[in-house]
Amino acid sequence: MLLQTDRQTDRQTDRQTGIELLRIVTMLMIIGLHYLLFGGPLFHAKGLNQKLAWFIEAFFFVAVNCYVLISGYFLVTKKNFHMKKIASLWLQVIFYTIIFYCMHLYFHPSFHWKDFFHVVLPVRYEAYWFVTAYFGLYLISPFLAHFAHSLTKQQYLRFLAISTFLFGFYSFFRPESDPFKVQGGYSVLWFIVLFFWGGYIRLWNLSMPKGKALLIYSVSCVFTFLSSWPVHWLLKMEGFKNGKFGLNGFYNYNSPTVWLASLALFFVFYKIEIENRWIRTLILWMGPLTFGVYLIHMNQHVAQELWGHWIHVSHVYSGSSVLLFWHMLITVLGIFLACVLFDWLRLRLFQLLAPWGHSIWDFFAGKIRLLGR
Template identity: 35%
Template sequence: MSINISVTKRDYGIDLLRVVSMLMVPMVHILGQGGVIGATVPLSLQYESAWLLESILLVAVNCFVLITGYVYYGKETRYYRLLTLWAEVLFYSIIIIIALKFIFPNEIGLEQYWKAIIPTFFTKAQFSRYWFFTAYVGMFLLSPFINLGLKHFTKKQDLSVFLSLFIIFSLLPAILNQDMAFTLNQGYSVLWFLVLYYTGGLIHKYEIFKMFKNYKWLLIYVACFLISWILRYVLDVSGLIEPGFNLYSFNCYLSPLYFIGGIALFCFFKKMNITKSAVISVIEFFTPVCFGVYLIHNNMSLAHFFFDKKFEFIAHMDPISLFISVILIGAGIFVVCGLVDWIRELLFRKLKVKKRFAQFEENIYLKFDKYLNSNS
């Protein structure tokens, strides 16, 4: 396998995966937070239909972080990117809480305002806000160390590290059905994001996507979610687990099946050769607003009033209608939130937010260098 240091052109396959992954996220939330799976009768056709869709979609978050590791491999860590994302988080946290204050004046108090100002610091379940961004911040701050290892490790060292990470943080937790001693929190953690970031870097460094033809990567992904779905069904029927979200090993991001499935889906999209201008235009429109889709629909204050348990009615549809309804509603949420975030994107461009943060970072470096030189 050859080593590749940089991407020379825009990778629309990866951009499309970014869009597809975020398209999946509202659907996952409809099934879980929205109450669809919880409202279905265990082992009914509706229950199995919902779990099949959940099994298909659960690679979304892993794919997102794999993309980050792949894209930033061989690149200098620029912290203005993190500041720009944080500005988006604060923008929506504050805007949404002010809007909700007008709609539900008696429900929004000082505590909600305080949490809106510092949304990423509340990590307990009852205060959870934007856990993905909280884990992403930790991963981003530690990414220079991962990049340094990726730059200097030999193939043998990379292979040893990857196998160790896979066994300790994915395979053993699945076999033992627990976090072990690392507090991985089923993948909702900085530690798991670092594993995914490193894996994404390896895919870039050794061009792993070239190992198989594209249809084989797709088959691996399909096999992973089908095996996960079947295993859960067998354990449900056998009575070894209680129906619902109780099987840690197969219903979380750490699962070896979702880890491998995420890698396979990433490689499938990476090998796509997208040339049609119409498709490229759609990708270019939605790629910048993907993070905004997450921030809007998953805002905890907004979700409390308009999302949590609000989709239980879907559980009473026939299995096919249930399957299709979740996809269509999830896609609708994605499009609406994407259009809203496009307004925010235009505003940020007008205010030159990214450019100002980049200049701020540059000024900090210049002043720091000047200080060091004056004291040397």
């Protein structure tokens, strides 16, 4: 009996390791997306290099969806409202907005109250679009989890079908009007849909063979890549306006191919078994730090310096495709590792201050509970 329990624990650890590995891979993909966009290859490269950039973009575009799927997978079992975790998330965001704003002021002394409020209220003023949407999802996740647990399997499937059709397919194919304000998937509404997909995988143990999942992921991404030119032509022929979320081909988070590829990639990593204990330990240590990687490299002040002064991609994408590929790989890995180390130092600092912060938060949490009575 003890041996069976140990094996079940090992399988659960392997599954968690696979999902944490996917979290790491998706953050690497997100940095790659920013390399292609802010570095310039998507819109400023010519010929083969530009096609290569859009091809890689199609395979990386699933990253945000996968990251939210992972959150849904873990959060669907947490039906209680934990104010400390919400405060921790908020403090992590504010820590980086404040520290990088202070560094910016040191090199560029020009204080404005408007900028200050943007720094201390980053979610309110959308310092990061992803954080604003994710924070909204995180706040309501306990209620979403309660709803998910109340559904039968058939009811859950019908709910997924309807919500995916309305906020995914229908909204995607109506980019000129955006009837449900999904904004191409750049919104909390689409994140909620992904939350329920991740929750369904967790609650009803949905799975797919890795080989089949990898095939679906690859075919879907290739179709995303091939779709852009004919879709652009078709939408223009239909008279659709070239808005912020229109005329992108299938390069939108709520497009059918990106949604399908996101689910497929999740299943590629879902049940990966990693035998090496050191590698498993490294993955489980690094996975939770990936959110900090996003907060660091996409901070507006860091991003301006990163892509404007520190990393020069223009001389690379004007050369050979091989050079572009290797430059991108080394750059993405370098940014990721530097940010992981930085966020680990931030985590250590928070742990040192934990006793003080814990007591302060308990005081305010107690007052909030009294108001709710």
